[in-house]
Amino acid sequence: MPKRAQTWLETLITAVIKTSGYSAILFVAVIFIFLMREGLPTLAEVPLGDLFSSRWYPIEDYYGLLPLIGGSLLVTLGSALVAVPFGVGTAIFIAEIAPRWAREILKPFIEIMAGIPSVVLGFLGMVAIAPRLRILLDIPTGLTALAGALLLGGISIPTIVSVAEDALDSVPRSYRDAALALGATRWQTIWKVTLPAARTGVITAIMLGLGRAIGETMTVMMVTGNAPVLPRSLAAIISPIRTMTATIAAEMGEVAVGSTHYHVLFFIGITLFIISLVVNLIASSVIFRQRKRAERILS
């Protein structure tokens, strides 16, 4: 008798586990469907030309998305200028140069940075960084794209460091040994052998870091000054801007459910969802390809 009960239980549990396994697909699909459901009516309510205009002023039915897209791009590219050199540099330092004890301290320490809530960084940006930038650059307000870019750089650094460091670490020992045996210095080995071998992983790291930056909400909402003005030149980095994410967070609380403004905010959400989908699809295809190659090398 216990044998039969057991097989019955076993089948049930296996089914539950399998369903849970597939749940991730379900969630991605449901998220997409609900964003579409609430966001697509935009296309019927707002002419396409208006969406691609440069004025965002929902109270008077101006729904130009360009200032918001421009704001997001400006802040994200600015953050890349901070995060790429420092993130990749630190990853190389940790993986190739640092002595063991330094590595053991650095890795968890940078993980702490990843754990600091974005609202705490936003608060610190408001009270500590923005006022200093205002004095330093002699500008009317420190709440600018620059403050956002600096903080977002800090937020994407942990992602870049950990993914890039993994990539460098997984370059087979023998590659380095071969280069060193041929008389290359450690420095030459890093630049000519290890880094090129880990190239795809490092690029993935940068993409994931930037993906993190473009989706960040609270920090940019608190420090970028919230002015939906289309950035037309690089000088806009020291003026207030408004990102896509901050617009949703700041305005969603005040709109009537089902209004045009509500639909447009969801439409912005669809845009963000698709951006993250593309970034992650590319990143995951790189990861899968790498895993395949690693298996080939091992076998």
Place this chain on the structure above:
Amino acid sequence: MNPAHPRPSNASRRNLIQTAGFGVLSLVALFTVVPILLILITIFAQGLPAISWEFLTAFPTDGMRAGGVFPAILGTVYLTFFTTLLAVPLGIAAAVYLSEYAPDNLWTRIIRIAIINLAGIPSIVYGLFGLGIFVIFFKFGTSILAASFTLAIMTLPTIISTAEEALRAVPQSFRVVSISLGATQWQTIRHIVLGQSLPGILTGVILGLERAAGETAPILLTGAAFYLPALPTSPMDATMALPYHLYVISTQVPGMPVQVQYGTAVVLLILVLSLNLLTTIIRSRARARRQW
């Protein structure tokens, strides 16, 4: 050092470049670490003096400019608790599927891609989704339940990937022995694999909760309240929460004393970092005790 080398000047030049290069990279790493240290020092130095028994246990008074943050702390505890309840069983089951059952085929690849994508969706988009499905479609309203469901889906990828890694680290021979002794696959998983990988799974769970406890954007639209005079009495009530409270008192309340802001920031940071510390402790203790 290198007597066989014909051009010693070249070698010394190369060594010079190496020394300079290593120096630059060390500086880069230093400039990455120092700001993090400064952030932590600033918040703790400014925030710790604001903390008192009253600050932790009292309601906010005077338009949130004085008093304590108790309702916000309790709200964050509630949200984290319900998120755990919803996300942990599902996350661990999904990890068990991927590690123990999933065949190496197209569907499994699609599941993995879906998990990677869930992890990458911006938190505010989770907020929109939660608003659309839980608050409006399922009519939960702005509530702890709606916010917890939203946070649970958001933390799922963290839990799944960390737990799967822990399950995979259990040596195959453990499973083979158990099966050969007549145990079924589920018995093997339950008694052998899950037990052995428990510390790793716990780490994943705590990392997920750390993220849930600190997030503002998803609860902004689904369950967080600006100010409530009473504590929530059921999961269908809205709640105050620490991250949202910090946002509110930093941006929405004029004449806010900076002491109270730093105090709130430090409470949130201690909560999150202590979860972080917990994972480190679990990991190092597990490593010391590991049987393989």
